[in-house]
């Protein structure tokens with residue numbers, strides 16, 4: 001007999017401590033139990049069919065229910081379920097996948113270092129860049145510059161690199177040697193300023209910070225090509241080329257955290273290509289396996305790899321599951337699907353522009369002050385009065401209200417404050433996007449009605 005929803009919820013609230021969750025609030029209503037997925041839909045234990053507009057957590061890029069990935073995992077588990085890559089050993093899928101990822105990343109890159117998540121990969125990066133500069137006899141170059149409202153994971157290094165004030169408030173973060181500049185959020189910071197001029201100004205904050213810290217102490221700058229968890233903040237097109245110029249001027253390493261943007265989400269294998277950045281290191285995770293099994297890593301550029309390999313000696317760092325054969329086999333099968341179905345080009349040429357059109361059309365909605373997409377990510381801003389640029393009182397949590405209307409209407413959209421964000425599977429068809437946008441409209445209308453009823457607008 002399968003457990004009832006209530007039984008699962010009881011076990012859950014008694015014993016399962018969830019990530020990023022207020023447990024008192026959760027226990028009062030019980031967790032939603034997700035039981036199944038197929039294509040772009042998931043089902044809960046009450047039989048509700050829900051359009052997954054977030055691809056899980058930005059990762060189920062090829063959609064649910066892909067038999068090829070199941071077969072790749074099962075086959076590898078039978079042959080060799082596990083072996084480590086310490087002590088001068090390797091395995092077939094890990095070596096094959098490293099070559100494949102390097103060739104997708106382009107000729108500036110030569111190696112991959114594996115982990116099992118985005119957070120761990122960024123921990124690797126912090127140690128790797130400091131080891132790099134020490135190897136070059138510049139150990140004082142240890143400061144890494146990141147951005148406010150960035151998301152780089154939840155470990156000590158990941159959360160320190162990240163710029164989420166709520167995360168820094170717990171656990172004594174950030175760790176030493178990590179500093180932050182303001183994010184390039186045009187609509188939020190300077191909506192009246194020319195967008196391209198704002199992009200140059202925002203990149204200039206990096207140079208100011210470099211000079212403030214002292215250029216001889218700065219090791220690297222890290223940024224997501226498009227900030228994901230921060231609310232899908234799409235920078236002006238002038239931003240990244242200017243960041244690149246500043247990094248080059250001071251000789252500091254550029255790290256692009258492509259955990260969301262990599263593997264096709266923006267309509268290229270890596271988002272940095274589209275942004276005009278030439279990173280020395282790339283963080284990846286999520287989409288590399290479409291979330292079917294944990295895998296992450298760092299694509300290491302020749303600039304760093306050559307130094308570490310020639311002169312770095314042993315890098316005293318690694319994970320039990322670095323290069324896990326089953327995870328790497330699933331990643332290879334996932335890349336096969338992306339290539340065979342032409343998903344990267346489809347996002348760039350077809351579904352991406354189609355989603356963009358739909359989003360642009362949302363600006364006729366009374367609640368929507370701005371709506372923008374890039375490839376298969378999108379964000380929209382809910383506002384009390386868009387003509388006056390008046391925001392809702394934060395305490396009203398209008399974004400959360402909208403999110404609950406989404407749940408109730410069979411759609412997963414995420415709320416970051418009053419920004420509603422989406423990142424549907426790359427495997428979406430036009431018909432899927434039509435269906436998703438139909439639900440988005442229904443949810444926005446329901447939110448509007450609710451907000452008006454409560455007298456908030």
Ligand SMILES: *Cc1c(COP(=O)(O)O)cnc(C)c1O
Nearest residue numbers: 117118119151152153257259260
């Ligand atoms: C999700 C995410 C991470 C963290 O990845 P985990 O696998 O959750 O550790 C890091 N960086 C970015 C940009 C992310 O979106």
